[in-house]
Amino acid sequence: xxxxxxxxxxxxxxxxxxxxxxxxxxxxxxxxxxxxxxxxxxxxxxxxxxxxxxxxxxxxxxxxxxxxxxxxxxxxxxxxxxxxxxxxxxxxxxxxxxxxxxxxxxxxxxxxxxxxxxxxxxxxxxxxxxxxxxxxxx
Amino acid sequence: xxxxxxxxxxxxxxxxxxxxxxxxxxxxxxxxxxxxxxxxxxxxxxxxxxxxxxxxxxxxxxxxxxxxxxxxxxxxxxxxxxxxxxxxxxxxxxxxxxxxxxxxxxxxxxxxxxxxxxxxxxxxxxxxxxxxxxxxxx
DNA sequence: TTGCGTGCAAAGGTTTTGCATGGCA
DNA sequence: TGCCATGCAAAACCTTTGCACGCAA
Numbered sequence: 001x002x003x004x005x006x007x008x009x010x011x012x013x014x015x016x017x018x019x020x021x022x023x024x025x026x027x028x029x030x031x032x033x034x035x036x037x038x039x040x041x042x043x044x045x046x047x048x049x050x051x052x053x054x055x056x057x058x059x060x061x062x063x064x065x066x067x068x069x070x071x072x073x074x075x076x077x078x079x080x081x082x083x084x085x086x087x088x089x090x091x092x093x094x095x096x097x098x099x100x101x102x103x104x105x106x107x108x109x110x111x112x113x114x115x116x117x118x119x120x121x122x123x124x125x126x127x128x129x130x131x132x133x134x135x136x137x138x
Numbered sequence: 139x140x141x142x143x144x145x146x147x148x149x150x151x152x153x154x155x156x157x158x159x160x161x162x163x164x165x166x167x168x169x170x171x172x173x174x175x176x177x178x179x180x181x182x183x184x185x186x187x188x189x190x191x192x193x194x195x196x197x198x199x200x201x202x203x204x205x206x207x208x209x210x211x212x213x214x215x216x217x218x219x220x221x222x223x224x225x226x227x228x229x230x231x232x233x234x235x236x237x238x239x240x241x242x243x244x245x246x247x248x249x250x251x252x253x254x255x256x257x258x259x260x261x262x263x264x265x266x267x268x269x270x271x272x273x274x275x276x
Numbered sequence: 277t278t279g280c281g282t283g284c285a286a287a288g289g290t291t292t293t294g295c296a297t298g299g300c301a
Numbered sequence: 302t303g304c305c306a307t308g309c310a311a312a313a314c315c316t317t318t319g320c321a322c323g324c325a326a
Contacts, residue, residue: 006279006280006281006325007279007280007281007324007325007326008325008326009280009281009282009324009325010324010325011281011282012281028315029315029316030315042283043282043283044282044283044284045283045284045315045316046282046283046284046285046316046317046318047281047282047283049315049316049317050281050282050317065203065204066203071314071315071316072315072316089254089256091256098256100254100256108246112265112267116227116238117269117270117273118227118229118236118238118265118267118268118269118270119267119268119273120265120266120267121230121266121267121268124230124266125264125265125266125267126263126264127250127256127258127263128258128259128262128263129250129256129257129258129259129263130256130257130259131255131256132255132256135255135257144300144304144305144306145299145300145301145304145305145306146300146301147299147300147305147306147307148299148300149306149307150306166290167290167291168289168290180308181307181308182307182308182309183290183291183308183309184291184292184293184307184308184309184310185306185307185308187290187291187292188292188306188307208289208290209289209290209291210290210291
């Protein structure tokens with residue numbers, strides 16, 4: 001159990017290194033696949049998807065779903081404790097995905113657990129709304 | 139602006155009536171389409187999708203995205219004003235959708251607007267997590 | 277050598293779009 | 302009558318899967 005840790009391949013290192021290098025940035029599977037194509041690293045779509053799902057299962061990567069047929073977005077999860085506790089904001093106007101770094105979120109999660117017996121999964125929750133830029137447009 | 143309110147067709151009434159009859163239940167586009175096929179109402183896929191998206195845009199319907207390739211789930215929004223005041227909780231264990239009635243939500247929305255210049259859309263925002271019942275199972 | 281991991285291609289599914297026809301106002 | 306909405310089909314899209322080869326241990 002734990003982690004099979006079967007083989008240590010070059011592709012695994014490349015993919016893992018790339019998503020880790022993304023830091024807080026998010027990327028779709030297609031973007032990641034294209035990045036490898038452009039950088040010369042010949043990695044098949046299937047391999048990208050397989051490792052992405054593997055990393056999601058291992059808790060190293062977060063997966064969320066965008067609105068249209070744009071596909072799923074992946075984001076690296078820092079192992080630091082501080083970064084695990086932030087939510088995401090999706091602007092319905094421009095479609096941008098922002099990160100919410102705020103101490104209040106910890107209070108919200110605690111409030112939900114205490115008063116409503118509901119444990120919020122910050123990794124999956126996305127708040128929808130209108131960002132500052134789009135609010136002043138038209 | 140308000141609403142174009144173009145034509146009032148029979149299919150529109152059928153689709154609207156069906157999703158309203160679902161109440162709190164959620165259904166995928168394929169399920170809704172199949173329901174019409176079985177009940178004898180001949181309505182094309184495209185028409186179902188078009189009206190579903192129209193209803194989502196009008197705030198009458200909520201659209202979720204499921205994990206796999208199962209497609210999107212739609213759910214009827216009972217009353218505009220009632221649901222605008224609170225958020226929704228989606229349990230990842232049992233799939234139930236709960237309503238969160240809490241004054242703290244007003245504080246959250248206010249905090250987001252003041253500190254982060256982001257207006258939260260309560261109609262579309264869903265908090266994911268584990269409900270009380272599922273937490274004690276297994 | 278053994279067998280997992282890879283890559284290519286094709287399948288699977290959901291959603292969108294073009295175009296001719298029918299129905300509402 | 303004019304024009305929108307519909308329906309059928311095909312396209313586009315993302316994602317998964319089968320199979321033969323290559324590479325790690």
